[in-house]
Amino acid sequence: MGLPFKAIAVDMDGTFLNEKHDFDHEKFREILTELHQRQVKFIISSGRPYVRLRKxxxxxxxxxxxxxxxxxxxxxxxxxxxxxxxxxxxxxGVIDFVNQRYADATTLVFHTKQSYINRDAPKNVKEFLEYFAGCSCIEVSDWSVLPENGILEVTFHVPDSSIAKEIEAAYNQEFGQKISAFASAKNAVDVNAYGVNKGEGLKLLLEKMYLTGDDLMAFGDGGNDVEMLQFAKYSYAMKNGSQEAKDAAKYLAPANTEDGVFKVIKNYLSNN
Structure with a gap:
């Protein structure tokens, strides 16, 4: 019997990566080689920008x-x-909106070519966010310097990411349907254009591969994984994931600290 899926999508932080923000490269090479031999696509589905993921x-x-x-x-x-x-x-607009209501928020803007961070961000937060940007960020004190095109995402480092839906609802109520906001981690709120999410992104990418959600296995742990988990026929929330992610998924995977993604995939490979 062959594998029931033709593509695998994995979130990064809290899912594919361990507590050291890394993964077992040797084990991944072994699994990826077998997946390729069995013509299964492997997709990284993340809130991170490509410059970070490429590294x-x-x-x-x-x-x-x-x-x-x-x-x-x-x-x-x-x-x-x-x-x-x-x-x-x-x-x-959303940067001003958040900064007026949440004084502790630090702002990071992902652009196709570079990233921007507020100049007065605490040093430790700035260093932490620059890791996710994958490059040294341009420090700004006036957000009007942002370029006209190429902005992908705004990420806010906040004390509690449970405000994500509050931000989304309040902003869209005031300005119309403009943004989608996600609690992507314990202290992170990601903002994208309205309707942009991992599920829609995967749908478009799979169409280019002549595949659908019925061909997809997906792993996630956070609020920005919900649409992806709902879209995939074989969806796994991590044991360490949020309740929101667990409610969206069909199955539960071992925690990211236990190589949960690898264990589930290897089980499929061994039994099919």
Whole structure:
């Protein structure tokens, strides 16, 4: 009996990566080789920008597909195949909106070519966020310097990411349907253009591969994984994941600290 899926999509933080923000490269090479032999696509589906993911998978990126910035930018064979930008006025608007209501928020803006961070961000937060940007960020004190095109995502580092839906509802009520907001981690809220999410990004990418959600197995742990987990026929929330992710998934995988993604995939490979 063959494998019941033809593509696998994995979130990064809290899912594919362990507590050290890394993964077992040797084990991944072994699994990826067998998946390729069985003609299964491997997709990284993350809120991270491509510049960061390209570094995370320096030895593998040419063999992978990417749904980056929560579905705003799709990469295949190291080439951009789709781009859904956040309008500059909406990016600046939501930054002002959040900063007025949540004084502790630190802002990071992902662009196709670089990233921007507020100049007065605490040093430790700035260093932490620059890791996710994958590059040194341009420090700004006035967000009007943002370029007209190429903005993918705004990420806010906050004390509690449970405010994500509050931000989304309040902003859209005041300005119309402009943004989608996700609690992507314990202290992170990601904002994309309205309707952009990992599920829609995967749908578009799979269409280019002549596949559908029925061909997909997906793994996630957070609020920005919900649409992806709902879209995939074989969806796994991590044991360490949020209740929101667990409610969206059909199955439960061992925790990211237990190599949960690898264990589930290897079980399928062994039994099929």
């Amino acid at each position: 995370d998978f320096a030895d593998f990126y040419s063999e992978l597909s990417f749904v980056t910035s929560n579905g705003a930018r799709l990469i295949e064979n190291d080439q951009e195949v789709a781009l859904q930008q956040l309008a500059r006025k909406d990016a600046i």
